[in-house]
Amino acid sequence: MAETKREIERKYAADDNGLPDLTGVAGVAAVLDQGVAELDATYYDTPDLRLAAASVTLRRRTGGSDAGWHLKLPVSPGVRDEIRAPLSDTLPPALAALVRSRVRDGEPVPVVRLRSARDVRHLVDASGALLAEVSLDTVRAERLSGGSGTAQWTEIEVELADGGDPAFLDQVDKRLRKAGVRPASSPSKLARALEETDPAPRDAGSGKGGGRKKKSSDGDLTAGEYVLAYLREQRDAIVALDPAVRQELPDAVHRMRVATRRTRSAFRSYAKVLDRAVTDPVGAELKWLAGELGVDRDREVLTAHLTAALDDLPATLVAGPVHDRLHGWARERHGGSRRHLIAVLDSRRYLTLLDTLDALLADPPLRRAAAAKPRKVAAKAVRKDVRKLSVLVEEALWLPPGQDRDVALHEARKRAKRTRYAAEAAEPALGAPARKLVKAVKSVQKVLGEHQDSVMARTTLGELAAVAHAAGESAFTYGVLYGREEHRAAVSEAALPGRWEKVRRTTAV
Secondary structure (H helix, E strand, C coil): CCEEEEEEEEEEECCCCCCCCCCCCCCCCEEEEEEEEEEEEEEEECCCCHHHHCCCEEEEEECCCCCEEEEEEEEECCEEEEEEECCCCCCCHHHHHHCHHHHCCCCCEEEEEEEEEEEEEEEECCCCCEEEEEEEEEEEEEECCCCCCEEEEEEEEEEECCCCCCHHHHHHHHHHHHCCCEECCCCCHHHHHHHHCCCCCCCCCCCCCCCCCCCCCCCCCCHHHHHHHHHHHHHHHHHHHHHHHHCCCCCHHHHHHHHHHHHHHHHHHCCCCECHHHHHHHHHHHHHHHHHHHHHHHHHHHHHHHHHHHHCCCHHHCCCCHHHHHHHHHHCCHHHHHHHHHHHHCCHHHHHHHHHHHHHHHCCCECHHHHCCHHHHHHHHHHHHHHHHHHHHHHHHHCCCCHHHHHHHHHHHHHHHHHHHHHHHHHHHHCHHHHHHHHHHHHHHHHHHHHHHHHHHHHHHHHHHHHHHHCCCCCHHHHHHHHHHHHHHHHHHHHHHHHHHHHHHCCCC
16 A cells, blocks of 8 residues: 655765764754665666656666565655556556656556665654755666666755754754765756756757746747647646645645636636637547546535534534435445546546647647737737626626526636636736736635535535425525525625726726
């Protein structure tokens, strides 16, 4: 069974002087010699090194106290989540699943072998508690595929103890720098090994890359390059969030769903840049994926809201086992939907979608406007979305309260979300006007979202009340909650005209 450990570490280049004396580091009472461990690790990747390009490492290591398979996923600079599985001859299925969004149908192959002599020291406080592990690693690297080179170096690695304060690493850093030790030039041993054993070093400007500049002058990029860079960000987010969704990490499903929506929004908003005859089928598949991701997410959000609303009621207004009914409703599909979601992420349809996104970005269906300046094209696209949103909001406000108005407000909410995404995509090109528009539309989206949440809550309360009544239980409390949801919807509707007026007054983009 795989287990996850948060790894917070820093790496430094070492010279012939070895490891400096660290007894002077604040908080360190003793430096304990743990001896030398011989480590032998084989790193796996695709032949085109997709994992390494994403700072993901997959290895099988023997020696030391943690022999086995290790998958390291980046969290932030110097921070990675390490998922461990027991030693075996083949890649464990649990780890194979976590790299599937990058590996696809490929089979990871051995690319580098690292053999290290690790001289370990423990930094402990006055109570003997471990603060950090410091090692002096003498590394020998051998390229196994994509080349045949070798390399050798020595480095210092400082890893924070589990649950430790990251600020402690700053204290160690000060001591090491004072002793003349400098940070390593490579973020990991694997990165250095690949660099030093690469028979044909890549141009520093090659690769996927393509991140947008925060402030782009129109002379830097064409509209096509600008939009494609934004789409790459969303594609990369989908791929990177796949393992987080599989591990049920907080907010991972929501963030992945947002990335699919932003991609679809860009396809539609920038139809003058990218041919919709090509992007529409991809957008349809992204809509399917977002729907699959939303099954549990929507229920979780609704459950949290109804639970809070129920807890807010005086005890005198709670009749019958309402809490049990609500929690049972929340649980009844979670297990099955969770298995279904994993099956979706393992499916041929999903992997084909990822391949299709890659192909589209590699050979984009550019139209004439792709050669124009980003500012001009972005402004035009955002203004068009605002006009369409205006029509939907005005139509919804003219309708009398009821189902038709609820549906119209829901459509306006979806358009508000798309308009916000279009404005967010335009921010680097348009600057402050786009940021102001994002803020104003987000406010409209919020009240429309609260209204739609109320509609969904009332539907669920009606279903729960019917089940309770059939079981001979009181439906009184469900009625009370229903009435509060009606009031919530009325408040949202009343706030909409004022919020919408702020959008109308927002500086034109």
